[in-house]
Amino acid sequence: MNTWIAIGATALGCYAVKLAGLLVPAGLLERPLVRRFAALLPVALLAALTAQQTFADGRALVLDARAAGLAAAVVALVLRAPFLLVVAAAVAVTAGARALGG
Amino acid sequence: MWQTCALSLMVFTGASQFALVGALAAGGNPLTAAAGAFFLGVRNAFYGLRLSQSLALPRAVRPFAAHWVIDETTAVSLAQRGRRAARIGFAVTGLTLYLLWNLTTLLGALGAEAIGDTDAWGLDVAGPAVFLALLAPMLKTAVERAVAGLAVLLGLGLLPVLPAGVPVLAAALAAPAMLYVEGRRAAGREAAGREAAGREAAGRDDSGQEEER
Numbered sequence: 020m021n022t023w024i025a026i027g028a029t030a031l032g033c034y035a036v037k038l039a040g041l042l043v044p045a046g047l048l049e050r051p052l053v054r055r056f057a058a059l060l061p062v063a064l065l066a067a068l069t070a071q072q073t074f075a076d077g078r079a080l081v082l083d084a085r086a087a088g089l090a091a092a093v094v095a096l097v098l099r100a101p102f103l104l105v106v107a108a109a110v111a112v113t114a115g116a117r118a119l120g121g
Numbered sequence: 122m123w124q125t126c127a128l129s130l131m132v133f134t135g136a137s138q139f140a141l142v143g144a145l146a147a148g149g150n151p152l153t154a155a156a157g158a159f160f161l162g163v164r165n166a167f168y169g170l171r172l173s174q175s176l177a178l179p180r181a182v183r184p185f186a187a188h189w190v191i192d193e194t195t196a197v198s199l200a201q202r203g204r205r206a207a208r209i210g211f212a213v214t215g216l217t218l219y220l221l222w223n224l225t226t227l228l229g230a231l232g233a234e235a236i237g238d239t240d241a242w243g244l245d246v247a248g249p250a251v252f253l254a255l256l257a258p259m260l261k262t263a264v265e266r267a268v269a270g271l272a273v274l275l276g277l278g279l280l281p282v283l284p285a286g287v288p289v290l291a292a293a294l295a296a297p298a299m300l301y302v303e304g305r306r307a308a309g310r311e312a313a314g315r316e317a318a319g320r321e322a323a324g325r326d327d328s329g330q331e332e333e334r
Contacts, residue, residue, distance in 0.1 A: 029154075036169075041190065059296035067272040111243065
């Protein structure tokens with residue numbers, strides 16, 4: 020049930036901001052500070068989410084096979100690999116590390 | 122499985138969907154999880170802004186078009202020349218992606234049940250890898266890197282002390298924090314410039330007074 024609440028809230032919120040962009044007068048969102056903020060917000064969120072989902076186990080910080088997988092993703096990104104290859108590299112290395120380390 | 126599919130049908134913004142699932146899986150409160158997902162979707166408002174100019178849709182159509190305002194449709198539409206091409210680009214990209222996205226979501230949801238233990242396959246790292254791949258092209262300047270670095274510190278540092286889902290929202294504060302620092306620096310440069318100009322002007326005034334005496 021809780022999950023449905025979260026899905027509903029997200030769906031409404033995400034739809035509302037999409038619609039707002041189409042309807043709101045340009046002047047309100049074109050201000051440099053607002054634009055800059057909207058560009059930086061996803062950077063902060065994605066960075067925090069990446070770190071948490073790699074190093075968190077519940078509320079504890081851990082260093083496990085996921086870190087190896089993410090390192091592989093970083094290497095793939097530096098080599099300018101396509102999106103799917105980056106994800107595949109991370110998954111493969113994590114699975115491999117788990118298989119080796121048990 | 123129904124929840125996964127509903128998410129793709131109704132939210133249709135990849136990063137937000139992954140964020141929501143990740144936060145819920147970590148035991149987050151549904152509303153804080155939704156808030157994080159919502160903030161990731163905010164950028165779509167700015168896509169809508171650009172699109173409303175290039176597509177010039179009638180008001181009645183906008184509520185329906187809004188659902189397809191995402192990274193990909195914006196990129197394709199804005200690359201087109203002329204309103205007609207932009208509209209076709211938007212509609213074709215929107216329709217294709219919407220069908221494929223939801224079809225593959227269904228297959229993924231069915232597949233995950235068939236596979237069983239997704240952790241053994243290393244699939245739990247797919248989420249952060251996707252986030253990283255989305256993030257990498259955004260890290261263009263030192264400011265973006267500073268925001269990302271600060272967000273990582275906040276996100277990990279606050280994890281043991283705050284309830285699940287809240288540290289991510291706290292990490293989002295890295296964006297306004299760095300904007301503030303950036304603004305202060307710009308204001309500092311301007312103030313320094315004004316001060317120098319003021320000193321010059323004052324200097325002239327002094328000499329003027331001396332001449333009068």
